[in-house]
Amino acid sequence: MLFEPxxxxxxxxxxxxxxxxxxxxxxxxxxxxxxxLVLRRLSLIGDALGHAxxxxxxLGATLGGLSLAAMSAGGLVAGLAIVLxxxxxxxxxxxxxxxxxxxxxxxxxxxxxxIVSAGSPGVDLMDLLxxxxxxxxxxxxxxxxxxxxxxxxxxxxxWRPLVVETFDPGFLRHAGGGGVAWHLMFLALVVLTLxxxxxxxxxxxxxxxxxxxxxxxxxxxxxxxxxxxxAVMMAMVASVLGLxxxxxxxxxxxxxxxxxxxxxxVAGLLAGPxxxxxxxxxxxxxxxx
Amino acid sequence: MRxxxxxxxxxxVTVAYDRQPAVHHVSGTFRPGxxxxxxxxxxxxxxTLVKAITGAARxxxxxxxxxxxxxxxxxxxxxxxxxxxxxxxxxxxxxxxxHWRRVGLFRRIGPTLLREAEEALEAVGLGGFGxxxxxxxxxxQFQRLLFARILLEDCPVVVLDEPFTAIDAKTxxxxxxVVSRWHGExxxxxxxxxxxxxxxxHFPNTLLVAREAIAWGSTPEVLTASNALRARQMAEAWAxxxxxxxxxx
Amino acid sequence: xxxxxTLLASTLAAxxxxxxxxxCALDPRLAVASFSILADFLREIGGSILEVDSIVGPExxxxxxxxxxxxxxxxxxxxxxxxxxxxxxxxxxxxxxxxGFRGREIVASRxxxxxxxxxxxxxxxxxxxxxxxxxxxxxxxxxxPHIWQDPRRAQxxxxxxxxxxxxxDQEAAEAYRTGAARYVAQLQELDAWVExxxxxxxxxxxxxxxxxxxxxxxxxxxxxxxxxxxGISTSAEPSAQQIxxxxxxIRRERIGAIFIEAGASPRVLEQxxxxxxxxxxxxxxxxxxxxxxxxxxxxxxxxxxxxxxxxEALAG
Numbered sequence: 001m002l003f004e005p006x007x008x009x010x011x012x013x014x015x016x017x018x019x020x021x022x023x024x025x026x027x028x029x030x031x032x033x034x035x036x037l038v039l040r041r042l043s044l045i046g047d048a049l050g051h052a053x054x055x056x057x058x059l060g061a062t063l064g065g066l067s068l069a070a071m072s073a074g075g076l077v078a079g080l081a082i083v084l085x086x087x088x089x090x091x092x093x094x095x096x097x098x099x100x101x102x103x104x105x106x107x108x109x110x111x112x113x114x115i116v117s118a119g120s121p122g123v124d125l126m127d128l129l130x131x132x133x134x135x136x137x138x139x140x141x142x143x144x145x146x147x148x149x150x151x152x153x154x155x156x157x158x159w160r161p162l163v164v165e166t167f168d169p170g171f172l173r174h175a176g177g178g179g180v181a182w183h184l185m186f187l188a189l190v191v192l193t194l195x196x197x198x199x200x201x202x203x204x205x206x207x208x209x210x211x212x213x214x215x216x217x218x219x220x221x222x223x224x225x226x227x228x229x230x231a232v233m234m235a236m237v238a239s240v241l242g243l244x245x246x247x248x249x250x251x252x253x254x255x256x257x258x259x260x261x262x263x264x265x266v267a268g269l270l271a272g273p274x275x276x277x278x279x280x281x282x283x284x285x286x287x288x289x
Numbered sequence: 290m291r292x293x294x295x296x297x298x299x300x301x302v303t304v305a306y307d308r309q310p311a312v313h314h315v316s317g318t319f320r321p322g323x324x325x326x327x328x329x330x331x332x333x334x335x336x337t338l339v340k341a342i343t344g345a346a347r348x349x350x351x352x353x354x355x356x357x358x359x360x361x362x363x364x365x366x367x368x369x370x371x372x373x374x375x376x377x378x379x380x381x382x383x384x385x386x387x388h389w390r391r392v393g394l395f396r397r398i399g400p401t402l403l404r405e406a407e408e409a410l411e412a413v414g415l416g417g418f419g420x421x422x423x424x425x426x427x428x429x430q431f432q433r434l435l436f437a438r439i440l441l442e443d444c445p446v447v448v449l450d451e452p453f454t455a456i457d458a459k460t461x462x463x464x465x466x467v468v469s470r471w472h473g474e475x476x477x478x479x480x481x482x483x484x485x486x487x488x489x490x491h492f493p494n495t496l497l498v499a500r501e502a503i504a505w506g507s508t509p510e511v512l513t514a515s516n517a518l519r520a521r522q523m524a525e526a527w528a529x530x531x532x533x534x535x536x537x538x
Numbered sequence: 539x540x541x542x543x544t545l546l547a548s549t550l551a552a553x554x555x556x557x558x559x560x561x562c563a564l565d566p567r568l569a570v571a572s573f574s575i576l577a578d579f580l581r582e583i584g585g586s587i588l589e590v591d592s593i594v595g596p597e598x599x600x601x602x603x604x605x606x607x608x609x610x611x612x613x614x615x616x617x618x619x620x621x622x623x624x625x626x627x628x629x630x631x632x633x634x635x636x637x638g639f640r641g642r643e644i645v646a647s648r649x650x651x652x653x654x655x656x657x658x659x660x661x662x663x664x665x666x667x668x669x670x671x672x673x674x675x676x677x678x679x680x681x682x683p684h685i686w687q688d689p690r691r692a693q694x695x696x697x698x699x700x701x702x703x704x705x706x707d708q709e710a711a712e713a714y715r716t717g718a719a720r721y722v723a724q725l726q727e728l729d730a731w732v733e734x735x736x737x738x739x740x741x742x743x744x745x746x747x748x749x750x751x752x753x754x755x756x757x758x759x760x761x762x763x764x765x766x767x768x769g770i771s772t773s774a775e776p777s778a779q780q781i782x783x784x785x786x787x788i789r790r791e792r793i794g795a796i797f798i799e800a801g802a803s804p805r806v807l808e809q810x811x812x813x814x815x816x817x818x819x820x821x822x823x824x825x826x827x828x829x830x831x832x833x834x835x836x837x838x839x840x841x842x843x844x845x846x847x848x849x850e851a852l853a854g
Contacts, residue, residue, distance in 0.1 A: 013782055015809040039376065117604065134781050135805030137812075160394060164386055167376050174345065175389045175442070176361035222377050222422040246778035253778050 006240070009247040015134055016243060022136040022144055022200050023239035023257065026209050029148035030197060031231030032155055033190050034214030035224065039166050043215065045083075045101060046207035049194050052105035053079045054112025062115065068139075072199050079191035082108050087187055091180050130202045133243075133253045140200035147196035151189050162186055163224055201254070208258035209235050216265035219272025234264045291390075294321040294445035294477040295356025297342060302351035304334070304341045311337035312498065314351070317505045319479060321356075321445075324472045326492035326508070327481045330524040333499045335481045336368065339450050342479065361390060364444040366435055368451050374423055380434055381419035384409055387441025409437040412470075414463050429460035436467050447471055449480040453487070465491055485512055499523035564640065565589070569618040569703075572627045573600045574827040575686050576620045576646060576699075578837045582721040583700050587710050588618075593633075596827045596835070600626065605633045613637035618706065620699055623647040624683035644702030646695040652681040653754050684824070688755035689729040689841060693722045728838055729759075732845050736760050739852050746848060747788065747816065748797035749807060752824035762848065765793070781810060788814035795819040795851030819851035 009016045037043055053075035060074020082104045090100040131140055155162070164172045165182045173179035197206030213234035217227035220234075242257025249256075271278040296318050303313040312334035319325055319342075327335050340346035341353060344360030355362075384406045385398060392398060410416055413433040423431060432452065439447060449468075453461045469491070471478050482488050488495055488508060495511040497503040499520040504511040569588045571577035577592035584590075593609050594600045613619060614637045621630050623645040634643070685691045700718035704711035736744065744762040753764045765784070787793070788810070796811045797819045811818045822844050823834045834840035 009778065009782065013785065014813050015781060015785070016778060018809070019778070039373075117606065132776075132806055134776060134778060135807075135809055137805055137808055140805070157394070163378070163382075164389070167378060167383075168372055168386070170345070170367060170371065171386060172389070174343065174361065174363075174365055176359070177389055177393075218377065222424070223379060223382075224377050227377055243778055247782060248779065250777045250779040252776060256777070 005248060006244055009244060015136075016247065018136045018138075018141060019133050019243055019253065020239065022141055023133065023205075023209070023243070024236055025141075025145045025148040026193075026197050026201060026206070027213075027232060027235035027239055029144075029151040029193050030206070030210035031213045031217075031235045032228045033151065033186075033193055034210040034212075035217055035227050035231050036162060036166060036186065037190065037211070038214045039224070040097075042097065042101075043211055044098075045190065046194060046210055047203075048101055048105040049079050049083070049191060050198065050203045050207065051112075052082045052108040053195065053198075055108050055115055056081075056112075058112050058115035068199065072143075072195060075198070076192065076195045078108060078112075079195055080188055083187040083191050084184055087180070087184050091183070130198050131200045133201045133205055133257065136200055144196045144200040147193055151193050154185075154189055158182060158185065204258055205254045208254075208261060209238070212258065212261040212265050213238070216261075216268045216272075219268035219274055219276045222274055234261060234268075238264055290445050290474065290476065291443055292358075292362065292445055293475070295358055296321055296354075297356065297358075297446065297477065298354040299342075300352045300354065302338075302341060302353060303349050304337050304346055305349045306337075310334075310349075310500065312341075313501055315498070315502045316351075317496065317502060319477055321477055322472070322475045323494050324468070324478045324492055325480070325494040325496055326488040327479060327496045327498060328483070328485065328488060328512075329498040329503075330520055333520070333524065335498055336450055338498060339365075339448055339479065339481055343448050358446065362444055363446040363448055364439045364442040366439060366447075366449045366452055368454070374431060376423065378423055379419065380410065380415065380421050380423055380426065381406060383423060383434055384419075384437045384441060387438040387443075390442065405441060406437075409440040410434075412440060413437045413467060414460075428455060429457045432456050433460060433464065436464055440467070444476070446477045447479070449478070451481050451483065454483065461487075488512065563615065564617060565615045566617050568612075568616045569620065570612055570616040572619070572621040572630055573825065574598075575825075575837055575840070576622060576695075578827060579646070579692075579696050579699055579721075580620060582724075583696060583717040584703060584710065584714050585717070587713055588703075591616075593630075594627075594826065596829050597832075598826055600825050603627075603629055605629055609633060610637035613639045617641040618644060618703060620644045620646055620702070622683055622686070624652065624681045624685070626683035642702065642706040644699055646698050647683070647685055648698050650685055650691050650694050650698075652683075652685065653758060655680060655682045682751070682754050684752040685755055686837070687753055687824075687841075688759040689725050689732065690759060691755060692837065693725045696722055696725070724838060728841055732760060732841065735845050735849050736762070739849065743792075743794070743852060745791060745793045746795050746797060746819070746852070747784070747793060747807070747810070748822060750822070750824045753822070756844070776806060781806065785810055785814045788816050795848065797822045797847070797851070817851055820847040822847060 010020055037045060056074035056076065056078020057071045058074070059078075060070040060072070064070025064074075083101075086097070086100040086104045089095055089104075090097040095103075161172060161177055161182045164177065165179055169179050169183070172182075194206055194210070197210070213231035214227075216234060217231040220230035221227045238257055238261035242260040243253060245251055245260065246253040246256040269276055273279065298318045299315050302315045304311050305313070315338065327338065329335050337346060341348050343363050343365040345365070385402070387409070388398065388402050388406075392402065407416075407419065410418055413436050415430060415433050415437060418426070418430070418434075423434065426434065436452075452464065456464075465487075468478060468480070480492070482492070489512060492508055494506065495508045496505045497511050497516055497520055500523060503520050503523070504513075504516045567587065567589050569580050569584070569590050571580050571590065571592045573594040574592050574596045577590050580588060580590045591612055593605065593612065594603050610633060613634060616639065618641050619634065619639060621627055621643065624647050686695060696718050700714045703714045707714070741761050744760075745765060746762060747765045749766060751764075751766060753762075756762065757764045765787075788796075793814075793816055795818075796807055796816045808818070810816070823840045827836065827840055828834040833843045
């Protein structure tokens, strides 16, 4: 009986089911990437990328018409180019990663506005490209599910070098593990996942589900693997909660989901099992050490 | 050891940042199995020299001959500040990184390698610390951890950059035991150090650097008052803008 | 010493740049409309006399429009500018000022009865107000500005424009008034035609879903309800509840048609259509004409096209 309001929206409406599947797919792929982004101090990359893909989207629209495929492809190429250039610039010179990214993304954004103005200024391309969680159709679902699968498989394969490269890049480079390549591959995955998520679910959802659970994961686990699991679970719970609240309380879905993720984050901050405010206050008998 | 150490020979090595030489015209050899301390005043270029030896920094002039060893045959412990000690990882996982050269991307870490890792932790006095997150260990314990990682790396050459700075005496003593174990195993060990008493007590060879090699040889011969004076004078004379060094090779 | 001189020089340079441009010659026959529908009216009224141009061209969106320097140049040479008013072209006053326009401004909506705006902000359902400097805010203010969608009001607009032209250009006043009268007659015919089209469809079934709130006047004139998927709230994104209610409403009242407007959360509408079984109708032209080779190159063609699309979707 208690579960009825939780389940009934999904039983009754196909658009709710699709939205749920889309969110769950994103919840599998994005939070793990988010955990690594937080560890690498790249938390704001999602927002920057949302803007940085504009020239690619604009070029895609110019060359391929207003087709979502052309624009997504363009956005993907632009995102990859910027992220790779920024990564290389940072690793190759003394420029810090965040400064490098800021430089490239601003240039890209301005370039994008110029290209857009040269084309048909009446159409807001980003509007076309960015989806909405309640508008997930089969095409978008397929896109995001495929990307999620690719991301998960890649992460599984790359897990060891990624952790080492994040913690001690000098060590990996020195031991012959190849430093920069892993970093760039990781960033490429981030771009791919974000573009797919932008397309299916819009920017707020994409970045929100990638970063919020990740920043909150530290209150639930002390290992990278544990944090990834915690982040994924938080994202999934937030997706379900957010959709249900959106349904019953007449709140826009995307923000509802992100707010649910935020609530889980705050809950962790206040009372999570590791390092939360509550945990710091209550004292337990210490171990024999 | 996976392979025996070879001599590491420096021939007129100069490493510069932006045309300012950090070290220049350094020549000499680290004999295989030697235990050498590198000392010198602050800013003498010790870290730069060590980076050049490990291959982390590019040599601008001169050559370093590692006798066939690859840079990855050298285990390198950089100065401590770089690592994020709040990273969510366990002590055991840090030590296990030492296996990288053997395990790479995919090979499973089986019970043998795990046992080696546990033994390494024991050897540095961190027995039983495997599951602890690194955020919960002290600076001294973290340094022991990094030594344990080097134990697993099993390299013929070990290079340590200021391994005992800001570390307590007990840890220093324990880790010096590990260093002498490496020396006993025939590995070449090079360490940048500040404490001359420690060098005199534990390191048979010393290289005194003050931008250039002041003296290189057995410790009692190198750590003399006159050498120390020369080093200090070199340090005071470092000019902001110098003419192009005209010294012949 | 050097620095102070540089500072002084740059201040003078900046001042020089800020100084008003040299005036360029006025073209006595150039009339510029703010968007394509008004341009069409201008052509019908005085096409033989005037050279007509528009700032926002066919198939372009006047809402998110960002004027370019060429637009300012157009205005600078124009004798007349015709705008809709009622807050439709938010960017126009600034552009007129910036261009140094010296001709006569004609407001087409003057004196025409208006409906209240549908709760500010018809949205385009994007994630979170993406600026990029496009100024995407939709609040037109109190009044719904899309008065041209009602052919009767369109007739009043045409008369306004003709009078405005005549007042400034006495020589051609007669020609303008004649042109206007002829066109108004055509519009009256159009009005009657549209009414006839809907005669066969019972009033209760004249319910259509579309995301652009541009058809209030058309709807009021011919008794058609235009429902918006974003519903009543002003949010930029719909809630699942609103979508669910809409789907239920469509199912319950058997609303036949959903019209998707390009760039207006088409995917959400597609979901609604798939879920509710409503048909997706063709494209409706709200704020702009189509290109010359398209189905709505003139205002009359636009109204006819929209009418046919709606009738077809409802009847089928």
